[in-house]
Amino acid sequence: MNIEFIINPIAGKGKGKYIEEKIKAHFHDGDTVKIHYTAYPGHALIITQKILLRAPDIIVACGGDGTVNEVAHSLIHSAIPLGIIPIGSGNGLAAHLKIPKNTDKALQLLKKANTVSIDAGQVNRYYFFSNMGLGIDAAVIGRYEKVKQRNLWGYIKAGLWGIRNYRPAVYKVVWEEKLLKYPFFFLFCSNSNEAGYGISFTPKAKINDGLLDVLCVESLTFTQQLYFSLLVLIRKIHTYRKAVTGQISFLEIESSEPELHLQIDGEYKTIRENKIKIAVVKNAITVIIP
Ligand SMILES: Nc1ncnc2c1ncn2[C@@H]1O[C@H](COP(=O)(O)OP(=O)(O)OP(=O)(O)O)[C@@H](O)[C@H]1O
Numbered sequence: 001m002n003i004e005f006i007i008n009p010i011a012g013k014g015k016g017k018y019i020e021e022k023i024k025a026h027f028h029d030g031d032t033v034k035i036h037y038t039a040y041p042g043h044a045l046i047i048t049q050k051i052l053l054r055a056p057d058i059i060v061a062c063g064g065d066g067t068v069n070e071v072a073h074s075l076i077h078s079a080i081p082l083g084i085i086p087i088g089s090g091n092g093l094a095a096h097l098k099i100p101k102n103t104d105k106a107l108q109l110l111k112k113a114n115t116v117s118i119d120a121g122q123v124n125r126y127y128f129f130s131n132m133g134l135g136i137d138a139a140v141i142g143r144y145e146k147v148k149q150r151n152l153w154g155y156i157k158a159g160l161w162g163i164r165n166y167r168p169a170v171y172k173v174v175w176e177e178k179l180l181k182y183p184f185f186f187l188f189c190s191n192s193n194e195a196g197y198g199i200s201f202t203p204k205a206k207i208n209d210g211l212l213d214v215l216c217v218e219s220l221t222f223t224q225q226l227y228f229s230l231l232v233l234i235r236k237i238h239t240y241r242k243a244v245t246g247q248i249s250f251l252e253i254e255s256s257e258p259e260l261h262l263q264i265d266g267e268y269k270t271i272r273e274n275k276i277k278i279a280v281v282k283n284a285i286t287v288i289i290p
Pocket of ligand 1: 196
């Protein structure tokens, strides 16, 4: 088997620095293994494009949702399966796919090569495989990237900062026959049912149903934000009267401001336009699962 690994050395708490040895212990006699380390954001995307020219049997992303996103982006509509070794901090996609967090168990899966075809979401020129969000979600991720503490405590600190500092932006959301226009607290679109750390804003999402699950929440007071958090924790957010939930294959969002701030698979992005179009890409990639 020819198998190539792309390791993000800073994912999670820097676990990527230690997995080379484990990889070598699992794959020897008869297997050709190549290991690549990413050196900067976006590097995994470029490495994958080069690897594709050699047509290996499997390309493996070792990192969190950000690394998986870059590798998977280059694999869209390729027949080569994606392996995931979840060593990031959140690992939402791997959690949905029930890929073990234990590195040895995740490496073992690669040998069985049991695969599934999954959808992706497309936002303008970007893709997401787990989720994307606007509103407080993007503000929190933007803050999280600044605090440089890539763990649950880092997310909690960024979340508390978001509750104090996020100012709702007005979006016009065109969603089949629905039109929503108000200051938004939260706007989330997901392919998976896990956002990371066991939290889910879209518990009913299925990864290969040809649809994306959406949650829109209008501007909330401080107490309502606490209630929102509680409903998310008990996976009952769809029951909240200030939430609009549903499934889409296409969605348009227009902001009252000249640019849009998003999180895409946990990475903060600024789109220098006031409009985005979100669409589903059916059967976008093949992934190795248990
Ligand atoms: N050598 C590097 N130095 C700095 N950043 C890097 C490097 N290699 C990759 N990156 C970037 O690190 C970011 C975070 O990676 P990733 O999402 O895989 O880990 P994580 O944030 O710990 O996990 P999760 O997204 O699941 O919470 C990505 O934007 C990726 O492009």
